[in-house]
Amino acid sequence: MxxxxxxxxxxxxxxxxxxxxxxxxxxxxxxxxxxxxxxxxxxxxxxxxxxxxxxxxxxxxxxxxxxxxxxxxxxxxxxxxxxxxxxxxxxxxxxxxxxxxxxxxxxxxxxxxxxxxxxxxxxxxxxxxxxxxxxxxxxxxxxxxxxxxxxxxxxxxxxxxxxxxxxxxxxxxxxxxxxxxxxxxxxxxxxxxxxxxxxxxxxxxxxxxxxxxxLSIVPGGAAQPLLENRGAPTVESSLVSSSDRVTILGSIRLSPKVRFEVRSDSPEYWQVRSFDRYTGGDWVRTGEDETFSGRLDGPPGSSRTVVQNVKAKTSISNLPAAWKPVRVTGLDESTLRVTHQGNIVSTESVGVNESYRVRSEMPQYTREQLRRSGTDYPTRVSENYLQLPETTSDRVREKAAEVAGNETNAHDKARAIEQYLEANKEYSLTVQEPDGEIADTFLFEMDAGYCTYYATTMVVMLRSQGVPARFVSGYTTGQQVADDKYVVRGLDSHAWVQVYFPDVGWVDFDPTPSGPRQTAEGARLQEARQSEEAGVDTEETNPESSTTEPNTTETETPEPETPTDNTTNQSTSNRSSVDPNRILSQEALGANGPGETGELSVTTSDDTSGGLPSLPSRETLGVGLALMVGLAAGARRTGMTSRATRFVWMYYQGARQDPTADTERAFGRLEYLLERRYRPRRPRETPRSYLTALSKVGLDERATEVGELYERAHYGPGVSRDEADRAIALVDTLVREEIPVIGRIRN
Structure with a gap:
């Protein structure tokens, strides 16, 4: 061996x-x-x-x-x-x-x-x-x-x-x-x-x-530091950027900045991304992007063509388009990619005043057709869009069954859940970020939320009922300024739901209450105009430059209460209009005022007008504790603790005791001062011998006087109160002269 x-x-x-x-x-x-x-x-x-x-x-x-x-x-x-x-x-x-x-x-x-x-x-x-x-x-x-x-x-x-x-x-x-x-x-x-x-x-x-x-190991990577990040990500950047993940945030604010203009045959939701994998805390889109070959297939059933001309008013890193886009022109085709979910994306941002043209084939259907569509889902759809984490709570599944379990088809289940969320949850931009699973927390522990909470919860409830659904991000229609033209702002960024129907394709549903959402958006826009913020209007949307009220109808008419088989709908969602010129109170806003740089940004408290500040997160407190322990251990290891203790002891006499003890303490301080300036007292060297030796190299006579008082207190008959105070005062003076900066601070 x-x-x-x-x-x-x-x-x-x-x-x-x-x-x-x-x-x-x-x-x-x-x-x-x-x-x-x-x-x-x-x-x-x-x-x-x-x-x-x-x-x-x-x-x-x-x-x-x-x-x-x-x-x-x-x-x-x-x-x-x-x-x-x-x-x-x-x-x-x-x-x-x-x-x-x-x-x-x-x-x-x-x-x-x-x-x-x-x-x-x-x-x-x-x-x-x-x-x-x-x-x-x-x-x-x-x-x-x-x-x-x-x-x-x-x-x-x-x-x-x-x-x-x-x-x-x-x-x-x-x-x-x-x-x-x-x-x-x-x-x-x-x-x-x-x-x-x-x-x-x-x-x-x-x-x-x-x-x-x-520190983040990979610049721009997904890992985030624990300590407070003052450049907190905005919801707009999370929802509609080129990100592959949507994270559910806490309180948010709206940005009224104009992002792009759209000329379109009809008002639609302008989709950017769709996400299939739910982690319990955020959304991830799976699969790899493929090369765009010039044209994509349309939906599996009947469709109508919608052509959109999009002009960027700020640099945008996405290609908003009505679902389902099949062709994009006006951009370098080599930069275009197709996601696993069917969205067209670009590897390069669209610059200010650059334009592109999109042709979309939008599903055409009737309500009865959706009800009769059945459950013969393609394998790809059932594998990707019924996924739920194993830890999804039983009470979420039970609530979904309670709300929609009696319905016999996917359409009616979706409508039941959509209406339940609209009726039972309030819309608010001021919420506390949940610690646990989003859908469970929103259903049972939160009274209010905004679009990401509504859309996430609806998708989870539908999937628990065996209905394929996915989370979609993009923009609502925006402000209509002409018969076929719409101005879209950052505050129009939104999340909604798509449900899959065999022989039809993906159909939009929007469980977020439209009225309160539009109220918040209108109030934020009005506030921005009053504050004269830049970039919130174009010539066509600026109220001061128009002699007539602009047409602000943003979306198509809501679904009729009693449809017939020959009634076609692009969507069964509750899309309606918002008047950006309405004057609304700050209380109706639900946000925290102007000044953000993105569409929606994280806020640190529910009330910025006063009150107690919010506590740091547990992670931040943990890092702070580790830092303090490390500093304390480092100070001990390097001797800084003992030196600092001795320094404070030398400088500060402390509370008065009996004259003898005070005099002995004063001499101890003097001895430490002399050790710093000259040399330490040697073993078996008496205080008198020590002071006599130092007097040969220029020892101050006041130090000799303190030594004499110490001998009388320690070896002789003792000292009076006045003599002890005299010893303390002499040492105080010598210390301040030795360390003049501290002496000036004290004076």
């Missing part, structure tokens, strides 16, 4: 489940496994993941006692390759042709630069395939007490998810603490220097916590 093998064997027999460093490895492992658990919870498979991880940990614990490290590395590679092979065969056969070397490399680069794992079509299978490799190797190395290398493996896995944006700040923080604890506790245990090294470990932990909480 070689020396290295002997060393390996020796270390393996030392494995102890009670070793403190093992706890750090366990915490690190838990951090990146929590990401995979979240993925499988969203797409189903979390129970399988737990079983796979449990079996992997047991295998690593067993083999770690006798398997050589080189063999373990080979086994880990085989586990990883086998998992990826299983993932490959889990993908539909039609998609396997896409697994070219170039495509795999580009996808890997995309993941490492911010592409969420949740965007993968078979995200659950991918999570199950990836998990065993790093778990086995990291835990095996921990069993062998190779804690540094164990942390390298686990840290690499966590770092990967930080780069994809799936590991949030709290998860990253947990992993950093686990990694530092594993290495630090192993070092302390090995050296047997707990007392001497604990402050060093505290400093390292605090530095890593604060660093991980305040």
């Amino acid at each position: 070689t020396t290295s093998e002997t060393r390996e064997s020796s270390r393996s027999t030392q494995f102890d489940l009670r070793h403190p460093a093992l706890l750090g490895v366990a915490i690190l492992t838990l951090s990146y496994l929590s990401v995979l658990y979240h993925v499988t919870n969203v797409v189903r498979g979390s129970t399988t993941l737990l079983l796979v991880v449990g079996a992997t940990l047991a295998l690593a614990t067993l083999l770690g006692r006798f398997l050589r490290i080189r063999s373990a590395l080979v086994l880990s590679a085989l586990i990883l390759v086998g998992g990826l092979a299983a993932y490959f065969f889990s993908v539909p056969e039609s998609n396997r042709a896409l697994f070219t070397v170039g495509r795999v490399v580009s996808d890997t680069i995309a993941l490492l630069t911010g592409l969420s794992v949740l965007r993968l079509t078979k995200a659950g299978a991918w999570a199950l395939a990836i998990a065993p490799g790093p778990v086995f190797l990291s835990w095996y190395l921990a069993v062998r007490r190779e804690y540094v290398w164990s942390v390298v493996v686990g840290g690499g896995a966590l770092g990967f998810f930080v780069l994809t944006g799936d590991a949030g700040a709290a998860t990253t923080l947990l992993g950093v603490v686990g990694a530092a604890a594993a290495i630090g506790l192993d070092t302390l245990s090995t050296r047997g220097a707990w007392t001497a090294q604990l402050d060093t470990l505290a400093v390292v932990l605090a530095a890593m916590v604060v660093f991980s909480a305040t």
